[in-house]
Amino acid sequence: MSSAKINAAIDNLKEAGVRITPQRHAILEHLIQSMSHPTADEIYKALEGKFPNMSVATVYNNLRVFKEAGLVKELTYGDSSSRFDCVTTDHYHIICDSCGKIVDFHYPGLDEVESLAESVTGFEVGRHRMEIYGVCPDCKRKH
């Protein structure tokens, strides 16, 4: 049941001193319930019914608020627009080159790569990102 997740997220925000407006609630709910990784515009369109007067800026503003609270991650791939992902546990993404579908997958952290990079470059390493690209089962079937 995802309402537990939503409540947890909201408690989290409240503790951080963030006001829970109806719009914020709806955006968060949509992010958690849609198991996908929607763009700002997709969220905007999905909530058009409930909030006919909501502005795109509100979506962007609140996604930034959620990001700053550590609840949401922004996924940026080269082309087109950012996608937003509710942070639950650490995971990587595999992306279909053909249809764009994004699927989560888990893998133990690449600590080894980070520490090698650190010693070779002299950087102080904080984090890394990785994505894998390929063709999803659906698209494989369709040739």
Next chain:
Amino acid sequence: MSSAKINAAIDNLKEAGVRITPQRHAILEHLIQSMSHPTADEIYKALEGKFPNMSVATVYNNLRVFKEAGLVKELTYGDSSSRFDCVTTDHYHIICDSCGKIVDFHYPGLDEVESLAESVTGFEVGRHRMEIYGVCPDCKRKH
């Protein structure tokens, strides 16, 4: 000596049936000689002196041509604009969170991650990308 690299790249393009115009030569030369990973606009500005009438579109067009020929890779990080990297050997990048500097570093391919992802998700995996983020030595010193 980088003129050897330039000539090799040009031969490569010629074989692929790409005309070598003065602009293309200059863009390629700049990409190879500047050891950095310039944006399209940086290239445009760097060549302003030699080609006062060159249009930004020419830079973008030709970067696409080079990409299609496999000579250049486009690096897309979330914010701001794409950076372009001359393909020599496979390598990853480590990026400074503070000043944005990009440094190459080598690491054996992450075949294991790819094959795990393949078996877990059912995707047919083609490639992956990875970047590491941290603070570079210069910025560490400056606190």
Next chain:
DNA sequence: TTATTACTTTATAATCGTTATAATTAGTCT
């Protein structure tokens, strides 16, 4: 309760990177 304040939302305009268009110029081929 009312006044004051800070925070949110809205509507709209602006910005920025990139791409499309149409006209002009330059190369290539016979």
Next chain:
DNA sequence: AGACTAATTATAACGATTATAAAGTAATAA
């Protein structure tokens, strides 16, 4: 040289995101 193709230029268009200013809403203090 003439015909054809490709490349460049200048400019406009586009789409994602951000900035701005005005109006609305909630929280707090008197």
